[in-house]
Amino acid sequence: MTTIKRKALSLQEKIEILKVFDEKSQTTNQTQLAAELQLPVSTLRTILKNRVEIKEKYRLGGVQRKKQKIGKFDKLEKVLVEWLHQARALKLPISGPIICEKARKIAESLHITDFNASNGWIDRFKNRNGIVYRQISGESETVAQQDVDTWMATLPELLQNYEPRDIFNADEFGLFFKLMPNKSYVFKGETCHGGKANKERLTVLACANSDGSEKLRLLVIGKAKNPRCFKNVRSLPVTYDAQSRAWMTGIRFIDWLKAVDNHFQIKCRRIILFIDNCPAHPKGVELKNIKLVYLPPNATSKLQPMDQGIIKVLKQGYRTRLIHRYLREMEDPDSKRPLTVHDAILNIAAAWEAIKPETIQNCFKKAGFRNNVVDVVLEEEGEPLILQGFPGYSSIDDNVAPYEIQSIEDLIENVNNTQKEALSDNDEDEDESTPILSNTQALSAVNDLRRYVASLNQSEDALQKLNYIENVVIANASFNQTKISDYFK
Incomplete structure (x- = not known):
């Protein structure tokens, strides 16, 4: 029996393996799939076990990183990544010094006293999270009409493979x-x-x-x-x-x-x-x-x-x-x-x-x-x-x-x-709870509504829905073993 050597896999490769597994899991067992992918079965099982963590790391970036090493200041970095997502959405300019300054403030809020936003740390942080700097376009964001025209031209192509529903x-x-x-x-x-x-x-x-x-x-x-x-x-x-x-x-x-x-x-x-x-x-x-x-x-x-x-x-x-x-x-x-x-x-x-x-x-x-x-x-x-x-x-x-x-x-x-x-x-000014009607009160309310709806034009559909509601109330009364005599109290 040929032994399959272990090899380091990038995050992107692990994501692809998960996709293949999801597609073939109904027809292929893990041993067969591992052989097909030329992986040790233990490696495949480890990837499946860590599915959630792998997908979260992929969402946050760093797809080529092979070792998913957690930094010493994991919580700080998670908060910083969320801040970067927000800054990106707002098209704010981001640089190394800005990230370091924000990291120091987060560390202070988390009461972390031994954090040092050094060049070495920021390089490792960027690698762990797949962060790269890109120049932000200098064109005015207020020029919306050109964006509208471009969008209108590309929209039909986006929709062509989809039904209205x-x-x-x-x-x-x-x-x-x-x-x-x-x-x-x-x-x-x-x-x-x-x-x-x-x-x-x-x-x-x-x-x-x-x-x-x-x-x-x-x-x-x-x-x-x-x-x-x-x-x-x-x-x-x-x-x-x-x-x-x-x-x-x-x-x-x-x-x-x-x-x-x-x-x-x-x-x-x-x-x-x-x-x-x-x-x-x-x-x-x-x-x-x-x-x-x-x-x-x-x-x-x-x-x-x-x-x-x-x-x-x-x-x-x-x-x-x-x-x-x-x-x-x-x-x-x-x-x-x-x-x-x-x-x-x-x-x-x-x-x-x-x-x-x-x-x-x-x-x-x-x-x-x-x-x-x-x-x-x-x-x-x-x-x-x-x-x-x-x-x-x-x-x-x-x-x-x-x-x-x-x-x-x-x-x-x-x-x-x-x-x-x-x-x-x-x-503070809300009621302690939502008032609950008794079965008797609910049936009385349904009957009042039925009389009102019957006086309207085109009321057949509404009357049918009221009949359905009445049946629900009666079924609930039966489930709770309400005595018939209770309805006449």
């Missing part, structure tokens, strides 16, 4: 979720980089395809990991995450990307996803079923479908629901209670579900995605009538940023992944 756009926006119409003047023009407004905000990520047939589950980021209003809540219509300032960060965005990638792997679909260039959208993320395309910087207001009206309509739907709540509380003061994160989630999810496919098609078309969207005449979405009585209310948080330029302390917190689960200040 497989072309997606995702974007985040900030939301003052507690802001009622009678208080909107307080936050007008607020960009929300702190202060009171920051305590009443959420970040929402929306993603949809170009024919409007698929709106992915919203990602909502709040400040508290487990707010009190989540007590007794067993399911949410969105994906919820928490960050101490309710910002989108690079780490969270990568987690979302990989979850979406896994979703489409299961469906055996390959999609193309367009996103904007921002510090919260790191580059170099390895994905299997998603082709990730970054829109030209400084031109996303013209080129991003979400910015052509999808987010606007979503926020209008949310605000409309808050106005109805506000009017109800005026008529019935006893029904008034603090608006919670859970209330906001239910309302934003309902508004997302209500967006019509035609609205999404129109916005993709306005962004230049014409060749892949059904060529129909689409009407412009107008502002709902009820919002017209509150000028500026639906657009009050248009300037709210969904991310921020993170400080060293923020980056350390992200790397440590020690987000506090304690309630933040904005939760």
Whole structure:
């Protein structure tokens, strides 16, 4: 039997081995695959065992490095790499002295006293993380029209191998979720980089395809990991995450990307996803079923479908629901209670579900995605009538940023992944928990709704959905072994 000699493998070679394994693991065992790749079986098993670490090192750079040696100041370097990702996204000039100065500040924040940002250290750091210096173009970033024209010329080629259902756009926006119409003047023009407004905000990520047939589950980021209003809540219509300032960060965005990638792997679909260039959208993320395309910087207001009206309509739907709540509380003061994160989630999810496919098609078309969207005449979405009585209310948080330029302390917190689960200040006035109706109360509410819906035109579909809800309530009552006599108390 021929013995296969061990050899040092670069990070790139290990990534290729993982790709081959993923492709052939269903039909080939590890021994056969090792022989095919001319590797010792033990080497293959070690690579598979360290899959996560290898992919993370690959994401951060250094693909030709063979030994994945961890530096003495590993945490410091991880924070520094995250800062470099952010600086790169902002197109900041980077040099050796700048990196050394930033490293010293990080060491000070981490209370590291024996760190020396020497030339030898920075050379090793650059090699470990695949960092090279490149000259930044001196052309003005304000010249966006040329970028737009170039993009429009190349877009058809990007789309030619994808059906409309497989072309997606995702974007985040900030939301003052507690802001009622009678208080909107307080936050007008607020960009929300702190202060009171920051305590009443959420970040929402929306993603949809170009024919409007698929709106992915919203990602909502709040400040508290487990707010009190989540007590007794067993399911949410969105994906919820928490960050101490309710910002989108690079780490969270990568987690979302990989979850979406896994979703489409299961469906055996390959999609193309367009996103904007921002510090919260790191580059170099390895994905299997998603082709990730970054829109030209400084031109996303013209080129991003979400910015052509999808987010606007979503926020209008949310605000409309808050106005109805506000009017109800005026008529019935006893029904008034603090608006919670859970209330906001239910309302934003309902508004997302209500967006019509035609609205999404129109916005993709306005962004230049014409060749892949059904060529129909689409009407412009107008502002709902009820919002017209509150000028500026639906657009009050248009300037709210969904991310921020993170400080060293923020980056350390992200790397440590020690987000506090304690309630933040904005939760202090929330109810202890979301009130739960009894089965009797739920059935009574369904019957009230049925009588109301029956008085409307074209109510058959709504009545069928109410019947479904009634069946769910009855099934839950049976599961909990509720006695029939309880319904007559």
